[in-house]
Amino acid sequence: xxxxxxxxxxxxxxxxxxxxxxxxxxxxxxxxxxxxxxxxxxxxxxxxxxxxxxxxxxxxxxxxxxxxxxxxxxxxxxxxxxxxxxxxxxxxxxxxxxxxxxxxxxxxxxxxxxxxxxxxxxxxxxxxxxxxxxxxxxxxxxxxxxxxxxxxxxxxxxxxxxxxxxxxxxxxxxxxxxxxxxxxxxxxxxxxx
Numbered sequence: 799x800x801x802x803x804x805x806x807x808x809x810x811x812x813x814x815x816x817x818x819x820x821x822x823x824x825x826x827x828x829x830x831x832x833x834x835x836x837x838x839x840x841x842x843x844x845x846x847x848x849x850x851x852x853x854x855x856x857x858x859x860x861x862x863x864x865x866x867x868x869x870x871x872x873x874x875x876x877x878x879x880x881x882x883x884x885x886x887x888x889x890x891x892x893x894x895x896x897x898x899x900x901x902x903x904x905x906x907x908x909x910x911x912x913x914x915x916x917x918x919x920x921x922x923x924x925x926x927x928x929x930x931x932x933x934x935x936x937x938x939x940x941x942x943x944x945x946x947x948x949x950x951x952x953x954x955x956x957x958x959x960x961x962x963x964x965x966x967x968x969x970x971x972x973x974x975x976x977x978x979x980x981x982x983x984x985x986x987x988x989x990x991x
């Protein structure tokens with residue numbers, strides 16, 4: 799489902815986030831997901847540490863993911879209301895594809911954790927850009943589930959890993975909205991020594 803961007807800059811200028819609840823089928827197929835992961839991994843990575851991991855949660859695993867989220871939510875909120883439960887269920891099942899990105903720091907005397915966190919963020923952005931280049935949209939979500947110890951335990955392979963976000967991918971079911979962007983002069987300055 800490759801987009802036809804006339805220049806690489808048109809790709810970058812048109813990328814925007816989608817609300818995961820608005821993403822519908824089709825989503826990336828297996829070959830496209832493989833390509834998205836390969837592109838996401840082409841990120842600045844000082845020391846070649848790859849301090850990030852990608853975990854694909856296929857549609858067949860979404861019922862188990864929903865159960866994980868409901869159990870974790872109820873443990874943190876012993877008497878949740880019906881609307882809260884429905885929101886958790888929707889979160890677990892939205893969009894055709896779900897990728898959980900984990901920040902997976904590596905003990906290094908040369909590369910501090912801050913640089914590794916930046917590399918993880920860059921890998922996340924590459925993931926979204928790759929999905930966009932293939933004609934899909936993505937939404938990067940954190941929220942309570944990203945900081946839930948129970949949810950983290952289900953995905954982490956090491957004690958110091960953290961969830962960088964849940965990445966929902968699919969086809970926009972509604973037109974993507976442009977959001978206000980900062981004026982160049984608000985975020986760019988020139989250092990004159």
